Amino acid sequence: MRVLEPVVELARGLWTTLRSMAEKPVTVQYPEEKRPVKPRFRGRHVLKRYENGLEKCIGCALCAAACPADAIFVEASENTDEERYSPGDRYASTYEINMLRCIYCGFCEDACPTEAIVLGDNYELSFTNRREAIYTKEMLLEPVPPGGLPTPQKTEPGKFTRSVPEMKDPQD
Amino acid sequence: MTKIITLTIDDQKVNVPEGTLIVNAAKMVGIDIPVFCYHPKMEPVGMCRQCLVEVGRPVIDRATGQPVIEDGQVKIQFGPKLETACTTVVSEGMVVLTRSEKARQAQKEILEFLLTSHPLDCPVCDKGGECPLQNLTMAFGPSQSRFLYDDKHHAEKHVPLGDKIWLDRERCIQCGRCIRFQEKIAGDPVLAFYQRGRATDIITNSDPPFDSIFSGNTTDICPVGALTTADFRFGARPWEMKAAASICPLCPVGCNIVFNTRREAKSGGKVVIKRVMPRQNEQVNEIWICDRGRFNWHYVEDPTRLAHPLVKKDGKLELASWQEALEATRKHIAGAQIVVVASGRLSNEDLFNLKQLADGLSGQALLYDSLPGGELTTRYGVAAGTNLGDLGAGSAILVAAADLYYEAPIWYLRVKAAAERGANLVIIHPQATRLDKYAKKLIRCEREEVAAKVQELAAELTAAENLIIFFGRTADRRLAETCASLLQGRESKPNNGLIGVWQRANDQGAWELGYKPAADLAKIVEGKVVYLAAADPAGDDPQWAEALKTAKALIVQELFLTETAKLADVVFPAQAFSERDGSYTSGERRVQRFYPATPPLGEARPDFAIAAAVASAAGLEVEGRSALRVMDKIAVSIPAFAGISYGKLAEVTEQWPIVGRGDLYYGGTTYENRQGLGVHLNKHWNIET
Numbered sequence: 001m002r003v004l005e006p007v008v009e010l011a012r013g014l015w016t017t018l019r020s021m022a023e024k025p026v027t028v029q030y031p032e033e034k035r036p037v038k039p040r041f042r043g044r045h046v047l048k049r050y051e052n053g054l055e056k057c058i059g060c061a062l063c064a065a066a067c068p069a070d071a072i073f074v075e076a077s078e079n080t081d082e083e084r085y086s087p088g089d090r091y092a093s094t095y096e097i098n099m100l101r102c103i104y105c106g107f108c109e110d111a112c113p114t115e116a117i118v119l120g121d122n123y124e125l126s127f128t129n130r131r132e133a134i135y136t137k138e139m140l141l142e143p144v145p146p147g148g149l150p151t152p153q154k155t156e157p158g159k160f161t162r163s164v165p166e167m168k169d170p171q172d
Numbered sequence: 173m174t175k176i177i178t179l180t181i182d183d184q185k186v187n188v189p190e191g192t193l194i195v196n197a198a199k200m201v202g203i204d205i206p207v208f209c210y211h212p213k214m215e216p217v218g219m220c221r222q223c224l225v226e227v228g229r230p231v232i233d234r235a236t237g238q239p240v241i242e243d244g245q246v247k248i249q250f251g252p253k254l255e256t257a258c259t260t261v262v263s264e265g266m267v268v269l270t271r272s273e274k275a276r277q278a279q280k281e282i283l284e285f286l287l288t289s290h291p292l293d294c295p296v297c298d299k300g301g302e303c304p305l306q307n308l309t310m311a312f313g314p315s316q317s318r319f320l321y322d323d324k325h326h327a328e329k330h331v332p333l334g335d336k337i338w339l340d341r342e343r344c345i346q347c348g349r350c351i352r353f354q355e356k357i358a359g360d361p362v363l364a365f366y367q368r369g370r371a372t373d374i375i376t377n378s379d380p381p382f383d384s385i386f387s388g389n390t391t392d393i394c395p396v397g398a399l400t401t402a403d404f405r406f407g408a409r410p411w412e413m414k415a416a417a418s419i420c421p422l423c424p425v426g427c428n429i430v431f432n433t434r435r436e437a438k439s440g441g442k443v444v445i446k447r448v449m450p451r452q453n454e455q456v457n458e459i460w461i462c463d464r465g466r467f468n469w470h471y472v473e474d475p476t477r478l479a480h481p482l483v484k485k486d487g488k489l490e491l492a493s494w495q496e497a498l499e500a501t502r503k504h505i506a507g508a509q510i511v512v513v514a515s516g517r518l519s520n521e522d523l524f525n526l527k528q529l530a531d532g533l534s535g536q537a538l539l540y541d542s543l544p545g546g547e548l549t550t551r552y553g554v555a556a557g558t559n560l561g562d563l564g565a566g567s568a569i570l571v572a573a574a575d576l577y578y579e580a581p582i583w584y585l586r587v588k589a590a591a592e593r594g595a596n597l598v599i600i601h602p603q604a605t606r607l608d609k610y611a612k613k614l615i616r617c618e619r620e621e622v623a624a625k626v627q628e629l630a631a632e633l634t635a636a637e638n639l640i641i642f643f644g645r646t647a648d649r650r651l652a653e654t655c656a657s658l659l660q661g662r663e664s665k666p667n668n669g670l671i672g673v674w675q676r677a678n679d680q681g682a683w684e685l686g687y688k689p690a691a692d693l694a695k696i697v698e699g700k701v702v703y704l705a706a707a708d709p710a711g712d713d714p715q716w717a718e719a720l721k722t723a724k725a726l727i728v729q730e731l732f733l734t735e736t737a738k739l740a741d742v743v744f745p746a747q748a749f750s751e752r753d754g755s756y757t758s759g760e761r762r763v764q765r766f767y768p769a770t771p772p773l774g775e776a777r778p779d780f781a782i783a784a785a786v787a788s789a790a791g792l793e794v795e796g797r798s799a800l801r802v803m804d805k806i807a808v809s810i811p812a813f814a815g816i817s818y819g820k821l822a823e824v825t826e827q828w829p830i831v832g833r834g835d836l837y838y839g840g841t842t843y844e845n846r847q848g849l850g851v852h853l854n855k856h857w858n859i860e861t
Contacts, residue, residue: 058296060295060300060409061409061412064412073437075436075437075438076404076409078406089330090296092440094438096437113294162291163295164296
């Protein structure tokens with residue numbers, strides 16, 4: 001028995017090797033292949049638009065106030081009907097997130113009164129210098145949805161007077 | 173001696189003077205009773221009902237007149253209904269419950285009512301973050317509303333009430349603070365309620381709309397975001413800004429202000445001023461500032477400001493280094509006679525150093541101002557301990573040839589309030605002024621006759637216990653002397669004295685430092701080196717421009733390339749008051765300190781340092797390392813400033829009403845004074861002269 005024992009152990013080990021050869025591999029061939037993310041995944045931020053193309057962001061800077069890493073910087077300006085970026089009086093004329101500072105906690109999402117900032121599923125962030133790590137409003141804004149118009153828009157007076165839309169409790 | 177009343181508020185024993193309102197008594201011991209319509213500077217109206225509390229009073233036995241004792245304790249009878257703490261005066265033995273179940277419920281319900289039609293605007297509202305309604309809702313309000321969202325009342329959100337103030341009708345909670353401020357405190361009743369019930373609106377009934385120089389203050393005391401300034405609109409969120417204490421440089425009142433600053437991408441990453449807010453100083457500006465002080469600060473950030481020294485080469489001003497500019501100056505002043513002309517726009521430190529420079533070179537130091545009588549104010553000026561807020565019955569105030577509303581708005585407020593308290597206000601002025609309606613005696617006469625009219629009233633005025641005299645920009649030498657003669661013998665009595673309504677913030681300081689006005693600038697400058705600081709005679713009068721051309725050389729230190737600077741041989745860029753520290757002497761002879769708010773522009777230096785650098789180039793030794801050190805020098809060489817130091821100027825004492833802490837609902841968004849109330853100059857050091 002003492003002589004046979006190493007042989008048995010060897011066979012057992014080889015069996016494990018052989019078995020895993022037949023299994024489906026877990027390695028994903030990134031970047032050709034990407035693993036889908038979970039619904040609550042917190043990736044790079046996206047600034048959302050309404051269907052008509054107006055920006056949801058109203059420049060209230062509550063995201064910046066909520067941010068524990070002080071990564072967000074917002075400056076507001078006033079909308080007019082000739083040059084409208086968002087519903088209501090106010091829009092973000094400057095919106096910057098320093099991705100090196102961001103800890104992806106999602107507090108900005110929670111603080112946003114218009115659901116404008118959403119942590120998306122993009123996790124591919126790389127930069128070669130610090131300046132590039134600052135994402136501007138143009139980089140963060142999502143593309144204009146089909147049927148919508150780019151901002152600034154010329155709108156009819158009295159139509160977009162409210163900044164904060166009526167909202168339901170979040171489902172997810 | 174007022175009687176002291178002892179009462180109990182939430183199990184806390186409180187001793188307050190008779191006549192105190194419950195809300196104030198609670199405030200004194202740190203108990204917050206929420207209010208919206210009540211403001212400590214105004215009479216209570218009890219409109220908003222937010223301050224409902226349970227009030228109990230001792231039961232008094234009618235036969236003996238003594239409190240009824242039950243189980244060894246004074247029997248307390250609580251009223252059947254809640255009472256408003258803002259209109260109820262304290263009484264002996266009173267028991268107030270501010271946080272009982274009943275009181276809490278009432279406060280919560282009032283807030284629920286106020287919020288029925290308040291829009292969910294907080295994210296875009298300029299008041300958000302420093303809003304009493306927001307704060308009180310968090311502290312006392314309900315978390316949910318039982319009212320239907322669809323029944324919310326909608327109103328206009330974008331109403332210009334004049335060109336400086338925006339009204340959002342939806343946000344207004346009809347507390348009437350703005351209306352009462354305009355009517356009772358400012359004396360410009362230009363706002364009013366319109367319609368009734370839910371349709372109640374704030375309107376302005378003046379033409380031009382909201383015609384008041386105090387309009388900005390309504391945005392400070394508005395407990396919601398209904399009134400906001402056009403100047404600041406969406407400038408920043410309140411919590412994003414830093415605060416730097418300063419002194420308003422636009423008139424001799426010397427209002428205490430705060431600069432709110434922020435680093436901005438819009439401005440190329442620079443720290444910029446976003447707004448000016450008042451800072452409490454009950455002896456100077458209380459908690460108010462005028463619109464001029466609030467909105468006219470933009471010049472300090474003007475892109476055309478000088479950032480580098482300029483030196484004239486071949487008849488053209490060209491950019492130069494400080495070294496080149498100082499070297500050029502040294503050559504110009506070597507062996508020449510020098511005349512320094514400085515204006516009251518400069519701080520005490522600047523004026524002192526410029527005078528050191530002039531004296532060291534055996535030249536003259538002149539004040540760029542035409543109003544005579546300054547040396548009289550150094551002698552008969554108001555004494556230490558003076559507070560215009562103390563004047564009332566038994567005091568007399570003479571306003572001679574001055575339109576305080578436009579020349580020194582906050583003095584108008586204070587004089588008006590004193591007249592309403594019973595002071596004998598006499599106005600002698602060639603034209604109608606806004607202060608006229610509060611005068612006990614009003615005399616309209618030609619400018620030249622004002623002095624004679626003052627003389628006629630001498631007996632009446634000097635009979636008063638306290639006498640304050642303002643003389644204004646149209647005054648002549650004779651008037652100043654006549655006014656001073658009425659104050660003989662009152663030189664060191666508080667609440668007495670002569671106040672010059674100067675054109676600039678620190679003209680009084682210049683007089684105290686020994687400056688004399690330039691009587692005939694044109695004659696003086698000929699063939700001499702003229703050193704101009706913060707003065708633009710060429711821009712003010714083309715004749716002076718001609719006169720300045722006769723000077724041997726012209727050296728200018730300025731913020732801008734003014735008409736005078738264009739003629740200069742050397743131009744030094746000066747720092748604006750918001751970029752440096754220093755001190756001003758107000759018309760009431762109060763020295764007050766200002767602090768840097770923003771970093772300096774380019775290579776600009778403070779005026780006192782420029783003067784010191786020029787002096788050092790000329791071989792003199794003048795302190796220029798810091799304003800603090802210059803003040804120490806002033807304190808030892810100018811008797812009136814003896815004992816004054818930057819430490820002294822930064823001292824504060826407790827002020828009433830309490831404002832600017834966590835309790836914005838009470839006094840508004842005015843800042844608390846933590847950086848110094850200032851010090852009165854020593855009384856009349858030159859009295860024996």
